[in-house]
Amino acid sequence: MSRFLSKRYHNLEPYAPGEQPKGRYIKLNANETSCPPSPAVLKALHSARMNGLGRYTDPSSRELKRALANHYEVKTDEIFVGNGCDEILGFIYLTFFEGARVCFPDITYNFYQTLAQTFSVDYKEIPLKADFTVNAKAFAETDRHIVLPNPNAPTGYVLPVSTIEKIVAAHPERLVVIDEAYVDFGNESCVPLVHKYDNLIVIHTMSKSRNLAGAHIGYCFANAALIRDLESMKGSFNPFNLNDINLAIGTAAVNDTEYLKKSVEAVIAARDYATAELRKMDFYVLESHANFIFVSHPWLSAPEYQAELRRYGILTRYYKDPERIRNFLRITIGTMEEMQAVIAATSEILLRAAA
């Protein structure tokens, strides 16, 4: 720590992302994909437009907002865009949670807690139920602002939109932030609810279903007044938060709905395959609604399983806290070939461990 670090940040605890090693790995530790983005994205990257990079980008990101408005059937003034879901979450904390009290599940995306610590926001973790589902009743009853991923990570469980609506409607004075990072993998979205409720923000990312984690593009939907607040904060902090390259490729990705559909179908097929095969080998696999599975085995411990998979060049994500997920491993769903490699490795690992 230098002697210049502001006092309020002396206890910063940066988020620990999945490792990004170089080399030939089957990388299933960060819920990304090894598939390329849409060909339309690659075309946009190589277009003559890139000669214009000498100019600042459009700070209102109009072309991307128009594409999103069209795809999601909302108005452009109900959309905010940013440098990934993470930046949008950061803007939300900064803009709305100063001096406020928030809550999120105890087992969830760790960045919600990181941000609460960064911005000194009073937070409470609401425990998942014993079966790892979100305690919807507790969220409906709390008087705190809410940050809730749906589907949740790393469990992969989802709440129906009708339940989300009950939570949103229960206390209009609370802000409810629904993180739909994984919604595209076969789930219904609550985006249409933003027309009905002025206390709801729904966040999406292109990092998962649109194969663009390396670009890091996020967007959110909310009532126009909330969006105006976020835009004011952005204009006062980082007016050009989405660069022109991302504006071009993000727009191309949104417009290629066929490619999204194909990518999602491939993930779901590989997810179904891996789930069924692991269950045949006695794994307990939570029913996933996302692009990862959360698995545990009766006698092969999760850390041991992770270390063994690593010897096959397969990377996964393990969380030792809290205690009740200590025997679970999160495996991102890659291509069908990658999942076949996981299954083949797992069957060898089990044979060897049993011997």
Ligand SMILES: *Cc1c(COP(=O)(O)O)cnc(C)c1O
């Ligand atoms: C991956 C993930 C994010 C991060 O999205 P980015 O757009 O890459 O910042 C946000 N929320 C959840 C629940 C995630 O799993």
